Amino acid sequence: MTIFSVYIINKAGGLIYQHDHNITRPEVEKTFSYPLELVLKVFDEKIVVAFGERDGIKVGHTLLAINGIQTDGKYWDGRDILELLSHEENFPINLKFGRPKLTTNEKIMLASMFHSLFAIGSQLSPELRSSGIEMMETDTFKLHCMQTMTGLKFIVIGDPKQAAVDILLKKIYEVYADFALKNPFYSLDMPIRCDLFDSNLQAAIEQTEKLGISNV
CATH class of the missing domain: 2.30.42.40 (Pdz3 Domain)
Structure with missing residues (x-):
């Protein structure tokens, strides 16, 4: 199975990190x-x-x-x-x-749009303190989202049958805390530019892909 891409959006809706892992464009x-x-x-x-x-x-x-x-x-x-x-x-x-590759500006725009949809989803929920959009599914991909207590959103887009994406989201959060937040040159909510973060994220994605097909 396949993980296509990872997005990290700050609490204001700004795209602070994006990684294309395995996107084929026929x-x-x-x-x-x-x-x-x-x-x-x-x-x-x-x-x-x-x-x-x-x-x-x-x-x-x-x-x-x-x-x-x-x-x-x-x-x-x-x-x-x-x-x-x-x-x-x-x-x-x-x-x-x-299908051409998305430009940087298009990725920033899509991140901002999802941030707004997430807020709308939270407001439409009949339950108080709704977690917002956690998953969106199409016939070709599935979007998974995890929001932290501070409003940071981690988004993984992968094959609809990819297993253990929820575990991957938590692992990405751990990688973010260990290699971005602890980097003395990193400012909160600013774009992430850290080689250790990149390499550990790549390793986490590859480990998840080896788990194969989800039974859900």
Whole structure:
């Protein structure tokens, strides 16, 4: 089984640590004839699939390359991509689609959004002093969250069948206390930059992955 990534969010909703452990982003390359069977649009300065799915290409995938040459946002080889794809003389054309890596700004934004959702979840709960969101599950991943008494949130995203993620969360907290908080150069709630923290976190993740499939 697999742990995909780890996020640590401070009590104000700021992202202070993020680690991508084992994220695979499948890419699909196909030669298309005119007219293009997919509907593309510009989103966040990138060309994405807005409608139509085929051969592993899905809505939300980003256009990564044309004829083997990487795209630059909504441009390719200095040309507007949507304009390029609107002319029959440019076909057949080879297009590569996939999910690009999240940028640092996107990760910071997602951390802030989850912080807000966590607070909303606590307020919506019919029980007083609700612990907030502890788990979110999809068909491809499961998000686990543990909040400390000081408001620090530890988030692990992994395979839905990965076992012992609750133990991993507690271990990450221990690693944080031992190698971040005890570091004289570390200031509370500031980004974590510590080699010992990185190596011990990596070891904890690898140990958890060896436990395999959860029965839950």
